[in-house]
Amino acid sequence: MESALGAGIAMAEALQNQLPWLENVWLWVTFLGDPKSLFLFYFPAAYYASRRVGIAVLWISIITEWLNLVFKWLLFGDRPFWWVHESGYYSQAPAQVHQFPSSCETGPGSPSGHCMITGAALWPIMTAISSQVATRAHSRWVRVIPSLAYCTFLLAVGLSRVFLLAHFPHQVLAGLITGAVLGWLMAPRVPMERELSFYGLTSLALLLGASLIYWTLFTLGLDLSWSISLASKWCERPEWVHMDSRPFASLSRDSGAALGLGIALHSPCYAQQAHIWR
Numbered sequence: 001m002e003s004a005l006g007a008g009i010a011m012a013e014a015l016q017n018q019l020p021w022l023e024n025v026w027l028w029v030t031f032l033g034d035p036k037s038l039f040l041f042y043f044p045a046a047y048y049a050s051r052r053v054g055i056a057v058l059w060i061s062i063i064t065e066w067l068n069l070v071f072k073w074l075l076f077g078d079r080p081f082w083w084v085h086e087s088g089y090y091s092q093a094p095a096q097v098h099q100f101p102s103s104c105e106t107g108p109g110s111p112s113g114h115c116m117i118t119g120a121a122l123w124p125i126m127t128a129i130s131s132q133v134a135t136r137a138h139s140r141w142v143r144v145i146p147s148l149a150y151c152t153f154l155l156a157v158g159l160s161r162v163f164l165l166a167h168f169p170h171q172v173l174a175g176l177i178t179g180a181v182l183g184w185l186m187a188p189r190v191p192m193e194r195e196l197s198f199y200g201l202t203s204l205a206l207l208l209g210a211s212l213i214y215w216t217l218f219t220l221g222l223d224l225s226w227s228i229s230l231a232s233k234w235c236e237r238p239e240w241v242h243m244d245s246r247p248f249a250s251l252s253r254d255s256g257a258a259l260g261l262g263i264a265l266h267s268p269c270y271a272q273q274a275h276i277w278r
């Protein structure tokens with residue numbers, strides 16, 4: 001296992017030292033692939049274009065981010081930025097890698113959330129654009145552009161995570177595969193018109209479900225804050241350890257977004273707008 005992780009560090013070394021001019025590109029790509037961007041940018045943009053696709057993006061983001069949190073708790077994956085120091089693997093010849101302001105994620109590393117959550121949530125956008133293109137374009141090459149763009153973007157997100165020392169390549173691969181499978185499975189099953197209690201109960205279930213898993217693992221003697229201690233210990237600058245990368249920050253976002261979606265869809269203001277649109 002150590003040599004596989006070492007190969008991941010060698011890949012990060014190559015990305016950082018052989019292609020230094022791409023640094024800003026990787027930082028931008030990681031920002032665009034951040035699960036937070038799904039809630040802040042992709043969901044509103046998709047909703048503006050199509051209500052159904054917008055709700056699918058938000059719903060899939062909520063559920064896959066929650067699943068990603070649970071997978072991370074169960075898989076105990078190291079992050080490269082602390083593993084290079086903690087493992088002792090580089091005590092003789094230090095690795096030629098450095099950290100960035102967005103390297104110091106405090107959650108465990110496996111699977112990559114950027115790849116898994118963003119991969120799943122962008123699936124409905126990709127399929128919606130694909131079907132639009134298919135009705136207009138006759139060329140097979142034009143029709144594959146949306147799926148090609150989806151794959152290229154996610155591959156770039158994966159490479160950016162390796163470049164930043166946030167993930168090992170196998171964690172990126174696990175995130176990419178899980179994200180695409182979840183996107184494919186969930187996109188046709190997104191609940192569209194449900195009563196407010198459905199959203200309230202989903203919000204509560206996400207909150208209580210994660211808390212129950214956390215306390216069960218904690219009672220079994222597992223320390224789930226191990227990654228926060230390692231991130232704080234090995235991050236080059238304390239100000240790079242961001243509170244919103246903590247596992248419970250994403251849980252609050254998911255639970256709040258599920259309830260917020262229900263309240264918004266049942267608000268008189270929304271009903272009035274929906275009436276005008278019809």
Ligand SMILES: O=P(O)(O)OC[C@H]1O[C@@H](O)[C@H](O)[C@@H](O)[C@@H]1O
Pocket residue numbers: 034035036105107109111112113114115161166244245246249250
């Ligand atoms: O697992 P990754 O790719 O580091 O990404 C997941 C994390 O990305 C962070 O930027 C978010 O703030 C977190 O909430 C999220 O959990």
